[in-house]
Amino acid sequence: MTSAPFWDAVVIYVSDEWYDGLQAFKNFLLSYVLILSRNALLWLPWPVVIALVAMTGYRIGGGKLAATVATLAAFLLITGFWVPTMITLYMIAMAVVVSILIGLPIGLLASRNERLSSFILLICDTLQTFPSFVYLIPVVMLVKVGDVAAITAVIAYATVPMIRYTNLGLRRVSAQTKEAAEAIGCTKRQLLWKVELPLALPEIMLGINQTITMGLFMVAIAALVGTKDLGQQIAWALSDGDTRRGLIAGLCIASLGITADRILRTWSRKRSEALGLTG
Template sequence: MAEKSWLTDFPQMARSDLIAIRKGLDGAYRDFSRSYGDIIESIFDPLLYFLVWFEKLLLATPWWVVLIVITALVYLASRSWKMSGAVIVAFLAIGYFGMWDNTMRTMSIIVVCTFISIAVGIPIGIMMARSDRVQAIVTPILDIMQTMPAFVYLIPVVMLLGIGKVPGVIAVVIYAIPPVIRLTNLGIRLVDKEVLEAATAYGASKAQRLWEVQLPLAMPTIMAGINQTIMMALAMVVIASMIGVKGLGQPVLKSITNQYFTMGLLNGLAIVVLAIVFDRVTQAYAKRTQKHLGDNQHA
């Protein structure tokens, strides 16, 4: 009878222990955010200043200047007049439907998030490629980051930093950074061992092998990771708008809450246009890089 009573009481005991643990963790995080939130927020002040400056630059610059710069960058990356013409038509349509300012705000966030993801993700990918132990530690973290629902990222960030641009950027980077880390690691590991042995035979140091052999040969794979990171960052734009990130996501969110079908459709299409432009340009650049490497190897 005593054993039966213990088995009956076990779920209740486990539930009370779980509630106590949850309350303890919630209280500890609240105390941490109250004690160190201002200090952590001040660390991100330079990022906030840069975001505000970059957004104001895009908004203050005449639209035709921005369009010329974007078209020039697209042509330099793709070497395609057709793609450059398509980009001009797409951005003119965005301006015609009155979405230019929000598109510039979204572009500023995406560009900053992409550069942060590259600056943080590629070194981590290099460390993973060089050490199986680092790969064993980082891989489960990346698995969690990629499977965790996007809304969950917003909870600790908002509790710590409130709402605004910086929390939005942090949430977007956390959501979007895994592909560039994984594919940097994969690209470097796939470099032919014979090529590395030849570089070593010629007296190349570890740093020279990395910068002059491994990274150039892995660049098409790394570019594929950057491409996926940009796509995931754009996918996070609408969710990030819930914590005050201005751009194309806010009209989409507004259209959901107020049932404005046309507003949601047009702004959603603008996000699609940005995604297609970034996707095609990065893919074209990766193909050009791969072709250039192939020509060099044949030479």
């Protein structure tokens, strides 16, 4: 017995019944969101980008972090892969924003109900067992190839840590803290926005960090649907046997991941220390 015919029928039905709506939505995203965002990022001069990265590192972690992330950003320039890197950055940024918008409320709901939490985490576990390229198959069938398909696949693959860390962070807020807030008259909304979310924010930022990391991993796979980013450079390198190009493109992806990791982890650690949440 196999469930393949059922899922094939579902995808075919959605593709047939929703095709016009999906294509209209895809064209709207491309014309008014994705292309504009990509062009804006490509328009930025490289000295401005490197300076912004260095400034962010300095404000969060001081001179040492600023030097580290500025060096990583400069490496992206000297490799000659600046344009594919900026396209990769735009795709990851779009995917992470949507992953946050999806994962944050789902994680919040999971933190409020044990039964719902078990069900949501079961789905998360199931999603993480799929090979990464599996996410491309239904997406390509529904929206065809291109940036929309790639970003959608990244969102499907990388939203799980956002859900997990949001749930974990909110559950780690102590009952005594919440009771104290309620005792001084906090409403449920005030308790969430002024107590729980600020205290859970370090964990949530680690979730964003993991989402970025998983998204960067998925970028290389998403090159199969016709993107023009670093993933495409890796795909070309594999087909041409060009080890140098593939290695440099991989190092560029790693540089983006390390930059995000160093900035977000440093911010999360300092925020935890400021809140007295560290040992």
